Amino acid sequence: MNLTExxxxxxxxxxxxxxxxxxxxxxxxxxxxxxxxxxxxxxxHIMADTESLGEAGVQWLEELAATTEGQRRxxxxxxxxxxxxxxxxxxxxxxxSKMLSLEQRAIDAFVKLGVVMTNTxxxxxxxxxxxxxxxxxxxxxxxxxxxxxxxxxxxNFEGGxxxxxxxxxxxxxxxxxxxxxxxxxxxYVRVEFTPESLNEWGALGGTVGRIAxxxxxxxxxxxxxGTPGSDQLKHFGAAMASFGSVALFHLVGLTPEASRLxxxxxxxxxxxxxxxxxxxxxxxxxxxxDRVDVVVFSAPQLSLYELRSLAELCKGxxxxxxxxxVTSPQVKSDADRLGYTKDIEDAGGTVLSGMCFxxxxxxxxxxxxxxxxxxxxxxxxxxxxxxxxYRPLLASMEACVHAAESGRLA
Amino acid sequence: xxxxxxxxxxxxxxxxxxxxLVARDGFSAxxxxxRIAGVFSRPTHKLAGQSYVDKILVLDTAKGGVASAWMLHxxxxxxxxxxxxxxxxxxxxxxxxxxxxxxxxLAGFDDDITTAVPNGAEVEVNPETGILExxx
Numbered sequence: 001m002n003l004t005e006x007x008x009x010x011x012x013x014x015x016x017x018x019x020x021x022x023x024x025x026x027x028x029x030x031x032x033x034x035x036x037x038x039x040x041x042x043x044x045h046i047m048a049d050t051e052s053l054g055e056a057g058v059q060w061l062e063e064l065a066a067t068t069e070g071q072r073r074x075x076x077x078x079x080x081x082x083x084x085x086x087x088x089x090x091x092x093x094x095x096x097s098k099m100l101s102l103e104q105r106a107i108d109a110f111v112k113l114g115v116v117m118t119n120t121x122x123x124x125x126x127x128x129x130x131x132x133x134x135x136x137x138x139x140x141x142x143x144x145x146x147x148x149x150x151x152x153x154x155x156n157f158e159g160g161x162x163x164x165x166x167x168x169x170x171x172x173x174x175x176x177x178x179x180x181x182x183x184x185x186x187x188y189v190r191v192e193f194t195p196e197s198l199n200e201w202g203a204l205g206g207t208v209g210r211i212a213x214x215x216x217x218x219x220x221x222x223x224x225x226g227t228p229g230s231d232q233l234k235h236f237g238a239a240m241a242s243f244g245s246v247a248l249f250h251l252v253g254l255t256p257e258a259s260r261l262x263x264x265x266x267x268x269x270x271x272x273x274x275x276x277x278x279x280x281x282x283x284x285x286x287x288x289x290d291r292v293d294v295v296v297f298s299a300p301q302l303s304l305y306e307l308r309s310l311a312e313l314c315k316g317x318x319x320x321x322x323x324x325x326v327t328s329p330q331v332k333s334d335a336d337r338l339g340y341t342k343d344i345e346d347a348g349g350t351v352l353s354g355m356c357f358x359x360x361x362x363x364x365x366x367x368x369x370x371x372x373x374x375x376x377x378x379x380x381x382x383x384x385x386x387x388x389x390y391r392p393l394l395a396s397m398e399a400c401v402h403a404a405e406s407g408r409l410a
Numbered sequence: 411x412x413x414x415x416x417x418x419x420x421x422x423x424x425x426x427x428x429x430x431l432v433a434r435d436g437f438s439a440x441x442x443x444x445r446i447a448g449v450f451s452r453p454t455h456k457l458a459g460q461s462y463v464d465k466i467l468v469l470d471t472a473k474g475g476v477a478s479a480w481m482l483h484x485x486x487x488x489x490x491x492x493x494x495x496x497x498x499x500x501x502x503x504x505x506x507x508x509x510x511x512x513x514x515x516l517a518g519f520d521d522d523i524t525t526a527v528p529n530g531a532e533v534e535v536n537p538e539t540g541i542l543e544x545x546x
Contacts, residue, residue, distance in 0.1 A: 028509040052477040056487030159479020215501035387441035
């Protein structure tokens, strides 16, 4: 890779060992992908739940954090994805003191490194959305696909170590979706169905993700009627990234880089058609039972509008099975102030903050609570939780709330 | 280049030799593995039940979310990590994870590497030249 004078200095250790290690890690990744140089980034977002880090990852963070003050702090605003717990509700979840101790150690290390503990996977709705052509280093697949596609920003999937490295050096290797040529469509999808509910938007995203199939594919999609909002595209993109490892899509006439099809697509792209039957088939594959042990709204964290809708549905009900609604710390304080939390919890539900369900030792909390059949309106979550021993059921928010009351999905 | 040598477009890490564990399937550290037992655990994975520890994994593509970036490092700390990773295609997450965990990796071949390399073959991974060689 071509390095600037400053990058040579970082590599030589003139700014200390922490940025030096970070840049060397980035050079290894950049060289692997053939990056010719680095690109400055304005924000970094770190995915680092302790289930993924383990003891080894936390020790690695602590080692960085033990470096002399003045040589260990991030250079740009660097924020965090959800943690592995909501400390206030850990006992309810059945999490152990060992899990919480590891979590606290990770937080202490991040704070010493200057990382801002936002604990959110919806930073584009709650902290600061990136702008078109803004180069960033984001570390949650749902955040990356939304930022690339809806905002027109430029990011690769940056795993925790690489996102932290970008925060520490203020740059990232210029490969993948930082390059204009990589952002052109590689397949064309004609959609003959415009979803209404969030679970349908997720199921459509999952269907397109399965067709696309890997990180380097960029679907351009035509046929959506009307103008989907932020929550709709949040579920659409998060599911596409989860089912297909996709990091960028274009919606013709809707997303910023595709005013016209020809803006992003040349002739002769592989062409696919998605019908309502395809979307229904994906949903039906996650309706394998009608009994429900737990209802969870999460993945991505709920926006204020989603919590408002949920609170309306909860009024006057009394749940027979646990209902969990997971949001960001920023939204949680508003939901408390506006009475949404009270409406949900008066019905027997629980509002959790700063975590995400599947990143919070999902297998262990299932065993601790006897949860197997989990109903949700998140297509992303049903895709993930099958790997954690759950039987995930996909339904609308309304149907899930009914199920929390009756114990059965209608 | 003879039929026992395959050139990768992307390469990282040290030269290693070992036994190839081959399947035309994906790889996600979070969803496919029992990382404590060191085996593939997802029942539908083509390598379900088989140990990946100290094997040269030859697979189709990287799957899943961003967690694999940390998990290879965690697996390395317990000495239960593949010797090297060889894929038809990878996403950034796996490359970032391999860099942190010091796991040699090759990716991007003209041939389908999962059909070109016999399961159980002795192979050499040479990231300096980008060549995967079937030794025996």
